[in-house]
Amino acid sequence: MNSLKLDLDINELIKLNAFINKIIAKKDIQVDLIAEEIFVNIVNYSNSDFINVNAQYENQTLTLEFIDNGIPFNPLLKEDPDTPDTIEETQIGGLGIFLTKQLADDISYDYLNGENHLKIIKKVE
Amino acid sequence: MNITKNYNEKELTLYVEGRIDTITSQDLDKEINAEIGNFDSLILDFANLEYISSAGLRVLIATQKKLKPENIPFIIKNVNDIVNEIFRMSGFDKILKIE
Numbered sequence: 001m002n003s004l005k006l007d008l009d010i011n012e013l014i015k016l017n018a019f020i021n022k023i024i025a026k027k028d029i030q031v032d033l034i035a036e037e038i039f040v041n042i043v044n045y046s047n048s049d050f051i052n053v054n055a056q057y058e059n060q061t062l063t064l065e066f067i068d069n070g071i072p073f074n075p076l077l078k079e080d081p082d083t084p085d086t087i088e089e090t091q092i093g094g095l096g097i098f099l100t101k102q103l104a105d106d107i108s109y110d111y112l113n114g115e116n117h118l119k120i121i122k123k124v125e
Numbered sequence: 126m127n128i129t130k131n132y133n134e135k136e137l138t139l140y141v142e143g144r145i146d147t148i149t150s151q152d153l154d155k156e157i158n159a160e161i162g163n164f165d166s167l168i169l170d171f172a173n174l175e176y177i178s179s180a181g182l183r184v185l186i187a188t189q190k191k192l193k194p195e196n197i198p199f200i201i202k203n204v205n206d207i208v209n210e211i212f213r214m215s216g217f218d219k220i221l222k223i224e
Binding site (some may be wrong): 010011013014029032033036040083084085086088090095096098102103 | 146147148175176178179180182183186189190193207211214215216217219220221
């Protein structure tokens with residue numbers, strides 16, 4: 001397993017992308033999207049002191065775990081945004097998590113010892 | 126991300142290359158806002174766009190919200206399959222004009 005510690009700074013996204021691309025030995029747009037959406041959510045809303053990312057890649061399956069000690073937040077309990085019919089009623093909050101749920105093969109959440117643990121499994125061909 | 130601007134009379138085309146992520150989406154937003162008032166229609170050409178995240182989608186929606194009351198056409202064109210899939214998942218393919 002590989003680990004990366006990140007500051008709560010949007011610019012750390014570049015480091016996160018490089019870390020994951022190295023582990024899966026290629027660029028994968030869907031993996032990038034999942035990682036960005038989760039990371040940015042933690043940076044913007046968690047009030048955490050740190051973000052730890054654990055990554056493991058075997059049998060063409062990537063397991064990513066995001067750990068932070070911020071506000072307890074289980075994204076799986078967040079309601080999906082309504083599919084908009086008109087531009088006027090389009091809301092943009094919650095979209096990142098919604099996209100992540102659609103792209104991931106499995107997501108699980110635990111709150112352990114004062115930390116959010118969000119684990120995402122994604123098959124990478 | 127790299128943006129190239131081209132005016133044809135008052136029709137502005139922005140050719141957006143690379144990635145629109147949380148970091149670069151702010152530059153796209155600034156670029157569009159700087160031109161508002163100068164064009165009577167706006168085209169985003171995504172032929173060389175390889176990635177867009179929700180932060181980028183947010184800029185597109187915000188742009189559409191600004192232009193619609195002014196009746197200024199806003200068209201996104203040459204979207205590749207990967208980016209199109211993200212539009213489809215978000216449901217934004219139905220509310221943005223994508224050609």
